[in-house]
Amino acid sequence: MHFLTRLALSVMIPLAVVSTAIADDSPQFNTHIRPLFKAYCTECHGESEKPKGGLDLRLRRFVLKGGKGGPSLVVGKPDESLLIEKIRSGEMPPGKKKLTPAEVDLLSKWIATGAKVETDEPATLATGFQIAPEDRQFWAFQPIRRLAVPKVEDHVRTPIDAFLAVKLHDKQMRFSAEADRVTIIRRLTFDLIGLPPTTAEIDAFVADQDSQAYEKLVDRLLASPRYGERWARHWLDVAGYADSEGGSPEDPLRANAWKYRDYVIRAMNKDKPFDQFIREQLAGDELAATPWNLTDPETVEKLTATGFLRMAPDGSGAPGADQKLARNAVVTDTVKIVSSAFLGITVGCAQCHNHRYDPVPQTDFYRLRAFLEPGYDPAAWKPPAARQLSLYTEADRKKAAEIETEAAKIDKDRLAKQQTFIDQTFDKEVAKLPEALREPAKLARKTPEAKRNAEQKKLMQEHPSLNVSAGSLYLYDSKAAAELKKLVEQATEVRKKKPVEEFVRVLTDTPGKLPPTHLHHRGDPDQPKQVVAPGGLTVLDDVLPLPNPQAVPGGSSGRRLALAKWLTDPKHPLTARVIVNRIWMEHFGRGLVGTPGDFGRLGERPTHPELLDWLASEFVSTGWSLKQLHRLILTSVAYRQSSARNAKTDTDPDDRLLGRYPLRRLDAEAVRDASLAVSGKLNLEQFGPPVPVMEDDAGMAVIGKANRDGAGYKLGDESLPTGQESRRSIYVQVRRSKPLVVLDVFDWATIEPNCEARKSSTATPQSLLLLNNEFTLAQAAHFADRVRKEAGTDPRKQVTLAWRLAYGTEPQSIEADKAIAFVASQTNIFESAAPPPPPMKNAAAPTKVKGKGPIEPPPPPPTAAERALTVYCQALLISNRFLYVD
């Protein structure tokens, strides 16, 4: 009824006021009608080269003018309007996708209320893809607006809480109570360093009477070297980090990729301002002073940072690769990585055509690509192996040459001596022959093998001892052989003195060369069209134009530097929002924008747009400091609250309003690292080449150094130096084709080409792994060893300590009783069982390997009690209480 009344009234509004902006609630063209037309009509009626039927629906006045069939509407009279008639009859739009009755009503209402538009329309409008004002007004493209922090009647600690509280109060909700201290230190420690707190750390925090105890804890963890190892991994997901090339079934290793990984860890640990971090990754080579001083650590750091642009899968080095396609794929993937990492817009969708949902024309994809092509020139391609920059200096080279000369001299001596020894030996052998054969034998030996006559061949065959050679000398004269061997060792020792030649993987332009970037028709590199100049997103051209790149000293084009500066401009509406949102996501399990890689129309809208903007603005104004941002978030009431559900929080099942802290599963690295930490085996060695991964006999990726022939037969030792198998997961090789099974099963990053957000599944393969996999079983055994060592033989002390190590709390007495009973019953089972058959274990299993020292005797088989404790420790390590964080 209400609608009808309003309709009747509004029909009477004189037409003269139609095009002026009025604050009434009648439908407006730009706000209500144009999006409908865009969804159903303008692909044919406006955006194509020639509008169908001459009808263009992009502007109100074009709608009024109509097409070949005459004006499309009669203002005020929907029922007499051609547009409505065509829609109601089902003729338009053609195809399955029809307007809903509500949408048709809205359109009718718009016509009935005078077909209004809220602003003056542009005088001209070019043909083809146009970015409409409403598209520009989409939230993500708006400048970041820092609103005043709202005043709220609630317990707040930081401005974050105030923004959150407003929305909670709207739903009659409040924050939950603060979590207890044991819960909070476990949460915080996993969050910041990816490991559980030690029992000593827990005790100290629980006992800390200081009012700043929590803040001190945050600071201690942020200062830990482990922090960088945890948070670098989050960024490596975004960068699509891998230690192998991918792009072909061989998936060859990518040497030195790890230097970029170490660069990221160091950047995180020293809280490198994030804008600088971005600039270095995109254009470190253009930032470094030229000519590059490769003895300057800062220069090397900047160059190493460009490894970011070398992370995409790259099949161009594979034998028989279709080079055109393979190279194109690398550049395309790199554009996708760059745009999703910093812009949060799916520019990749515009590779083949204009973006269907966002105001991103196809040219935008190629504008971004143009920044990369001076470094990734498909016509002057550097294959993966040629991207290594040697860090050798002139002095290094000179020193190496000198040492080589010295070594070569030893080699020469050795060869001369060798010849003498051989000749002497031959003479001795000849002397053993009958007199008549001696001269012919000498002659036969002098004659090259191919030229010997039948008689000579026969002679040499009948007296094999005459065939003394470098390879067989040791059989005749062990002393001589030993002397020669010594010389070989001597030369090797000398060569070892050469300065180590280090390499970094870089992306650099070919100086002075600017290959043209062509738009590819339908994304097909075989169909190049017009040349596209580098540029930012068209939709931001008015807000923040990207200045023309200027070549930098040394001849690099300066394109990437221009892109990096544009992205890190404090006025950029996307970069800071995207970064802040990712950090938020890692702390709370979900971003303020639920789709961290898609801030566009198909992505989710921010749950708290004002908060997102406030954080982005704060982040930029405090010098892009991640650690500062962490502090801000971690000291909030929102972060410190309990995760318990109640009837109130259940009205918000996804916890979007954050009325409680969400319960979260440990991610892949944390599951593995925490098991190692609790078992006491964790090796905290930092940095360096990755711990290798190989396939075991069952075809599963495990830690170890493959040493097999083509048929899979083991050729020798596959073990690693002791402790290497227990290093943190970030140091484990990321082989695209062989993801370490323990990590893979727990939803490790899928890098195709990069990972926006990990999934958190509960699939059964996880349970099977936790029950039966060699890794879990080995950690359970180490854990039990540790418990026996630290708690002695008393069962209550044992189960209590294990409980504390795994969960961080003392068991209640009933829990301890049950645990003791469980261990006892397991002991009984093992005692009464026949002794298990001697282990026929797969020798390739990584946890079985020993160091390279003298062979150790096999340890005695565990006793029934030891086994029982191991099973109890396994139960703790695979229980939900261990795998989830409150």
Place this chain on the structure above:
Amino acid sequence: MPSNTSFPMTRRQALHSGTFGVGTLALAWILNRDQLLAEPAKPDLERKRFDLALKKPHHAPKAKAMISLFMQGGPSHMDLLDPKSELTKLDGKPFPGQIKYDNAAEASSTVLGSPWKFAKHGQSGIDVSELLPHTAGVIDDICVVRSMHTDVNNHVQSIHALNTGRIVSGHPTLGSWVCYGLGSETQTLPAFVALPDPVSLPVSTTEHWSNGWLPAVYQGTVVRPREPRIPNLDPPPYLKGEPQQKLLKYLEELNRDHLSKRPGELDLEARIASYGLAAQMQTAAKEALDLSQETEAIKNMYGMNEPATADYGARCLIARRLIERGVRFVQVFTSNQFWDNHGSIRTTLPAACKKTDKPAAALVRDLKQRGLLDSTLVMWGGEMGRLPVIQNNAGPAKVGRDHNTYGFTMWFAGGGMKGGHVHGATDEFGHHAIENKVSQHDFHATLLHLFGLDAKKLVYSRNNQELSLLDGHEGRIVKEILR
């Protein structure tokens, strides 16, 4: 939401309890499950519990299980199952009508008549291309739907449309909905299994078996395309039997106690259930995946002894073995964009057919000879078809066809579908579905109907909203194709 009461014992269950030895461990779990089933339905006051216990359908079902042979990339219907003599006539000439290109300003408008011959097969006399000789052999058991359409433009969107009824990611897939609605007929194997191709995951990767916002217990489980197909099935010798059984019991106590202080955390519940399933799978999955139990004749039938069909045949055979043992929903995938014939269609399409035709037909034949076809719905098809015109007009060897989601073909066999039947039609050029059109929503309504589920009533409450697979769309049950 169907209620929590059990079916009478089905033939499938009888088969399953008869075929493998139920160890003590398995027995404990089954008893545990039965006890759960025996619990009286509780009033809906407390938190809902989500599990895979059997649920009563809305009406008597025809299908108990489904195997989706998903042909990712979009098979060219006019070259396989939807012959167009008009295209043959116009081959090489300009297309007379308007083409709905993936992008309006691009591609050629030159007609590409099918390079392959069609012939009528079976008693039904349905036209099948020479590229699908084996499918032609079982055509009388197949219902060919030539009027599928989703009308969305690209792979990901159309995949989402067919899987979830929406075109964006993050929503539950058909397999999850069916398992949510009906529970599982096996407690020893996952209810929902995905069998990806050894080369690569399909476009949209793991989202094909995502539970979206349904509880995680309805997520699909991946069976790897090579050995070990399910890793970590074997406990170490010292844990085998009683020690692990006791471990699982103690673990469940720990986890239940943990959950009791965190009521409503569905992930925790799902993991408890997953340990139960893992315990079962140690024996059951090994048995189910052991193809050495099959005769040579069966292996040959699936093409397991020929290089081109060995992998796909093995996965189709695994699908049958899983269904036989009570698995509800199995997906068999082709590799990434396997059927996306933008170029060189003259070589890529025959290769795709070669890999899949024989095993797919064998699956239908085999299910039928075992009496399983009536209750198992087999679906064959991808997220789109192809256009009647040439793409990449760079010589006969390089030509291909672009995407077409406005009209394409799928086929179904068993599970209550008519055999030897053709439903719907595209226009004379195969571009648009025009007769008896079937949208993704109709497709969903029909499939759920076969499972005894009413698509409008199968809802999940979330955030005070009742959400369904249809997502508010009108989904018509396509009665014409039902038996």
